[in-house]
Amino acid sequence: MDHELTLRVDGAEHRLSVDPRTSLLDALRQRLGNTSPKKGCDHGQCGSCTVLVDGVRVLACLTLAVTRDGSEVVTADGLSAGPPGSGGDHPLHRAFIDEDAFQCGYCTPGQVCSAAGMLDEFARGRPSVVTGDLGADPELDDAEIAERMSGNLCRCGAYPGIRAAVARVGREREGTR
Amino acid sequence: MRPFDYQAPADAGTAVAAVAARPDAAFLGGGTNLVDHLRLGVTEPGLLVDVTGLLPNGISDDGGGLRIGAGVANADLAADPRVRRHYPVLARALLSGASGQLRNMATTGGNPLQRTRCLYFQDVTTPCNKRSPGSGCAAIGGATRQHAILGASEHCIATHPSDMAVALSALDAQVEVLGPDGERTLAFGELHRLPGDAPERDTVLEHGELITAIVLPPLPVAARSDYRKVRDRASYAFALVSVAAALEITDATITDARIAFGGVAHTPWRAHRAEQALRGATPSDETFHAAAQAELADARPQDGVDGGNAFKIPLLTRTLAGTLRDLARQEA
Ligand SMILES: Cc1cc2nc3c(=O)[nH]c(=O)nc-3n(C[C@H](O)[C@H](O)[C@H](O)COP(=O)(O)OP(=O)(O)OC[C@H]3O[C@@H](n4cnc5c(N)ncnc54)[C@H](O)[C@@H]3O)c2cc1C
Ligand code: SF4
Ligand code: FES
Numbered sequence: 001m002d003h004e005l006t007l008r009v010d011g012a013e014h015r016l017s018v019d020p021r022t023s024l025l026d027a028l029r030q031r032l033g034n035t036s037p038k039k040g041c042d043h044g045q046c047g048s049c050t051v052l053v054d055g056v057r058v059l060a061c062l063t064l065a066v067t068r069d070g071s072e073v074v075t076a077d078g079l080s081a082g083p084p085g086s087g088g089d090h091p092l093h094r095a096f097i098d099e100d101a102f103q104c105g106y107c108t109p110g111q112v113c114s115a116a117g118m119l120d121e122f123a124r125g126r127p128s129v130v131t132g133d134l135g136a137d138p139e140l141d142d143a144e145i146a147e148r149m150s151g152n153l154c155r156c157g158a159y160p161g162i163r164a165a166v167a168r169v170g171r172e173r174e175g176t177r
Numbered sequence: 178m179r180p181f182d183y184q185a186p187a188d189a190g191t192a193v194a195a196v197a198a199r200p201d202a203a204f205l206g207g208g209t210n211l212v213d214h215l216r217l218g219v220t221e222p223g224l225l226v227d228v229t230g231l232l233p234n235g236i237s238d239d240g241g242g243l244r245i246g247a248g249v250a251n252a253d254l255a256a257d258p259r260v261r262r263h264y265p266v267l268a269r270a271l272l273s274g275a276s277g278q279l280r281n282m283a284t285t286g287g288n289p290l291q292r293t294r295c296l297y298f299q300d301v302t303t304p305c306n307k308r309s310p311g312s313g314c315a316a317i318g319g320a321t322r323q324h325a326i327l328g329a330s331e332h333c334i335a336t337h338p339s340d341m342a343v344a345l346s347a348l349d350a351q352v353e354v355l356g357p358d359g360e361r362t363l364a365f366g367e368l369h370r371l372p373g374d375a376p377e378r379d380t381v382l383e384h385g386e387l388i389t390a391i392v393l394p395p396l397p398v399a400a401r402s403d404y405r406k407v408r409d410r411a412s413y414a415f416a417l418v419s420v421a422a423a424l425e426i427t428d429a430t431i432t433d434a435r436i437a438f439g440g441v442a443h444t445p446w447r448a449h450r451a452e453q454a455l456r457g458a459t460p461s462d463e464t465f466h467a468a469a470q471a472e473l474a475d476a477r478p479q480d481g482v483d484g485g486n487a488f489k490i491p492l493l494t495r496t497l498a499g500t501l502r503d504l505a506r507q508e509a
């Protein structure tokens with residue numbers, strides 16, 4: 001039986017009716033025409049479907065759409081410096097271009113959303129497994145960035161550029177804190 | 178994928194009744210394991226009962242320990258200052274599992290109940306006693322790099338994949354369960370079962386029993402604790418072997434130790450014999466190796482088309498020794 005739900009996606013509200021089997025990824029791409037999140041594996045193994053749901057980075061392929069009724073979803077397309085969908089670049093978009101952080105671009109929307117979620121987690125003092133002292137606030141060095149972004153694979157191997165882009169936006173944020 | 182109904186009841190009692198009433202119903206937590214299995218055809222429920230909205234999702238002080246609601250996300254648990262300070266082994270185990278995105282989704286109740294990553298269990302075209310009882314075990318004589326060296330049976334040689342569960346085993350956690358017949362509490366060490374001749378059952382939970390909370394006892398020894406995981410990649414991979422360890426050292430003598438292993442058995446493997454070998458001994462490499470040997474005396478490696486898993490015995494020995502060496506050096 002289909003279920004009615006409301007999703008806010010990149011600032012715009014949508015009502016849709018879905019089969020419970022529909023993933024959030026398929027709902028976004030096939031029902032709402034938002035092809036920003038990509039289907040790399042459909043099994044939680046690559047990160048290319050990463051979106052922000054209520055501000056938190058998650059995998060849209062392992063999320064059933066029906067479980068997110070009433071949620072605010074932000075894809076790399078709607079990510080901007082202002083409110084979702086308000087247009088204009090997010091600093092991560094700029095940094096990915098400036099640091100040459102992609103080749104084919106397939107993983108990029110997932111990388112960008114993951115980086116946005118990750119930088120928020122970092123700003124809240126959340127540790128990672130490579131954080132030496134779990135009692136102290138972590139430092140955003142290269143090892144921390146690599147570990148925190150490890151859920152996003154890039155088959156073009158653009159990792160050095162990706163880490164540089166994330167580091168740059170991380171530093172800019174530190175500066176404004 | 179077989180069609181299924183979906184419900185998101187408002188309270189735990191309704192959820193338990195809904196699942197208990199239908200043999201083909203399942204609870205849905207973060208979905209990071211279950212949704213994958215729906216897609217692979219590993220399981221084909223007719224009803225999913227979403228419990229993420231109704232389970233407690235806070236962490237509260239509890240008689241010197243901590244009560245963790247089953248709805249708490251793995252990422253939130255790992256970030257909790259009390260966990261980081263008093264149970265670092267648990268924070269580190271959680272953080273070494275999966276990825277940032279998955280830890281935001283995965284729940285305290287769902288993580289210990291995730292199913293094996295055995296390749297054949299996940300491949301519906303191959304025989305598997307766990308997925309399809311009585312069909313045989315394609316892993317025996319197949320690719321066994323990820324498989325068990327302790328407690329396996331002729332029916333199943335799978336390992337339990339959770340990192341969190343290894344830490345909970347070492348910490349003597351308790352599991353609070355609500356079932357059709359009411360509440361019960363069990364020791365975390367009793368939750369998982371060895372495969373024996375019924376590998377289809379990972380745990381002692383009955384159909385319809387819902388994990389509502391996990392309780393950590395006050396455990397001073399856990400202040401000096403850590404989790405070390407060895408895997409094929411630096412991150413975002415399951416354990417080949419892992420060690421959860423806590424050590425109390427008084428006047429250059431080990432006065433208490435908690436040890437559990439991951440990646441080597443059908444359950445998180447609490448290493449009681451290693452603990453016994455450590456208590457009362459002087460911390461040294463000889464002591465640590467003797468502890469590993471005491472626990473691994475009964476280990477039975479598997480041959481396999483991929484070279485088998487005999488490497489796990491020396492690897493786990495060194496991983497335990499290295500973890501204990503570093504803990505012994507830490508300030509208490
Ligand atoms: C690519 C990938 C890599 C991963 N790497 C790791 C890793 O390195 N280490 C690791 O430990 N894990 C890893 N995981 C697994 C992940 O940690 C688990 O999938 C997750 O913890 C399961 O929790 P969940 O809430 O999503 O459970 P779900 O998928 O919702 O449910 C899992 C099972 O538990 C049942 N269930 C859920 N909640 C309850 C409850 N409260 N009471 C009773 N039954 C319940 C469900 O019916 C289902 O059978 C990985 C997963 C993926 C996809
Ligand atoms: S090891 Fe267990 S899970 Fe894997 S194929 Fe054999 S019976 Fe199935
Ligand atoms: S498509 Fe979701 S993780 Fe690969």
Ligand code: FES
Nearest residue numbers: 103105154155156
């Ligand atoms: S840029 Fe091609 S996969 Fe990452």
